[in-house]
Amino acid sequence: MRVRKITLREIHMRLLSPFETSFGKSDLRRILLLEADVEGIAAWGESTAGENPFYSYETVETAWHILRDHLWPLVRGREIAAASEVWDLLAPVRGHNMAKAALETALWDAEAKQKNLPLAKLIGGTREEIPCGVSIGIQPTMDGLVAKVEEALASGYQRIKIKIKPGRDFEPVKALRQRFPRIRLMVDANSAYRLEDAPLLKRLDAFHLMMIEQPLGWDDIFSHAQLQRQIETPICLDECIHDDEQARAAIEMRACGIINIKLGRVGGHTPAKRVHDVCQANSIPVWCGGMLESGIGRAHNIAMSSLANFSLPGDVSASRRYWAEDIIEPEVEVSRQGTIRIPSGPGIGYTPRIDRIESLTKRREILE
Numbered sequence: 224m225r226v227r228k229i230t231l232r233e234i235h236m237r238l239l240s241p242f243e244t245s246f247g248k249s250d251l252r253r254i255l256l257l258e259a260d261v262e263g264i265a266a267w268g269e270s271t272a273g274e275n276p277f278y279s280y281e282t283v284e285t286a287w288h289i290l291r292d293h294l295w296p297l298v299r300g301r302e303i304a305a306a307s308e309v310w311d312l313l314a315p316v317r318g319h320n321m322a323k324a325a326l327e328t329a330l331w332d333a334e335a336k337q338k339n340l341p342l343a344k345l346i347g348g349t350r351e352e353i354p355c356g357v358s359i360g361i362q363p364t365m366d367g368l369v370a371k372v373e374e375a376l377a378s379g380y381q382r383i384k385i386k387i388k389p390g391r392d393f394e395p396v397k398a399l400r401q402r403f404p405r406i407r408l409m410v411d412a413n414s415a416y417r418l419e420d421a422p423l424l425k426r427l428d429a430f431h432l433m434m435i436e437q438p439l440g441w442d443d444i445f446s447h448a449q450l451q452r453q454i455e456t457p458i459c460l461d462e463c464i465h466d467d468e469q470a471r472a473a474i475e476m477r478a479c480g481i482i483n484i485k486l487g488r489v490g491g492h493t494p495a496k497r498v499h500d501v502c503q504a505n506s507i508p509v510w511c512g513g514m515l516e517s518g519i520g521r522a523h524n525i526a527m528s529s530l531a532n533f534s535l536p537g538d539v540s541a542s543r544r545y546w547a548e549d550i551i552e553p554e555v556e557v558s559r560q561g562t563i564r565i566p567s568g569p570g571i572g573y574t575p576r577i578d579r580i581e582s583l584t585k586r587r588e589i590l591e
């Protein structure tokens with residue numbers, strides 16, 4: 224396949240309610256969408272880079288720059304035999320995985336559409352439906368938190384994750400555990416703690432959480448290994464894992480019992496599959512993380528989650544949890560059992576609503 228042109232768009236979408244993590248609050252999302260014209264087929268990807276460099280060093284601005292000035296020149300005019308080759312073509316650029324993922328995932332969508340296959344099938348997925356959880360931001364009040372959890376459970380979601388930060392950790396978890404003794408519950412700290420906080424984190428062991436996600440430094444696997452020796456709750460790494468080699472290192476060091484895979488963090492479907500495979504070979508379960516994506520990124524997450532070792536419920540939830548109106552047709556729906564059915568249409572299996580995307584577009588650049 225040959226990519227004729229790519230269109231970068233920045234769209235703005237307001238979240239139904241602000242999402243607070245230990246590193247800040249998100250309300251108006253700025254989302255970079257990439258549309259590739261591959262021999263007449265329109266294929267789509269999303270960069271999960273944030274508005275600010277707080278989750279990782281990438282932002283919408285850096286992703287735009289890297290895509291236009293460094294990644295597009297690597298694929299422009301080239302005959303590409305398969306989407307599985309794209310990751311290696313992009314290798315001269317170090318890092319910037321969220322920028323890479325926008326392009327890499329779009330070319331997987333293109334190949335699947337060319338072959339008239341669902342993307343999940345093309346990447347080797349075997350699941351027909353995937354288990355879903357929710358990620359609940361830090362809430363202003365405890366009653367508000369309980370209400371959010373009740374609502375998610377009533378919708379059928381299979382596990383509840385809450386965001387924590389220093390001062391908003393032990394008490395909310397304790398309150399939820401008392402109210403909901405049996406639910407699958409976990410916490411995500413987004414690197415808000417230090418190894419010296421081990422005694423505090425150890426107190427969370429009493430609440431038999433499924434896992435504690437990324438308590439320590441965003442690039443510090445070693446300290447997580449030291450923490451894991453001191454607590455019973457399995458550590459799940461998110462921010463720390465950018466490729467399969469880091470996954471292997473973390474597993475060998477016993478820094479975690481679980482890994483969260485995000486397409487943007489690792490750079491696309493090919494590197495995601497590599498992390499998935501290393502984890503599978505070492506009996507480490509994985510799940511799909513979320514980055515408050517629009518329907519396009521969400522659709523790619525659903526396809527990735529069809530791989531066999533995605534055995535734990537992911538942060539892949541219904542469109543309506545985030546948006547009054549999504550940019551795909553149909554929107555992502557979650558069943559009463561807390562599952563999403565893998566779509567059977569070609570490519571990502573959801574159709575981008577061009578009119579709506581156009582109306583949300585704040586900036587556009589066509590690269591030929």
Ligand code: OSB
Pocket residue numbers: 244278357358411413461512513514515516538539540
């Ligand atoms: O750490 O998983 C995270 C959102 C933004 C940045 C980082 C994270 C998150 C979430 C939300 O937890 C997951 C979602 O999209 O539902």
Ligand code: MG
Pocket residue numbers: 411413436437461462483512
């Ligand atoms: Mg996380």
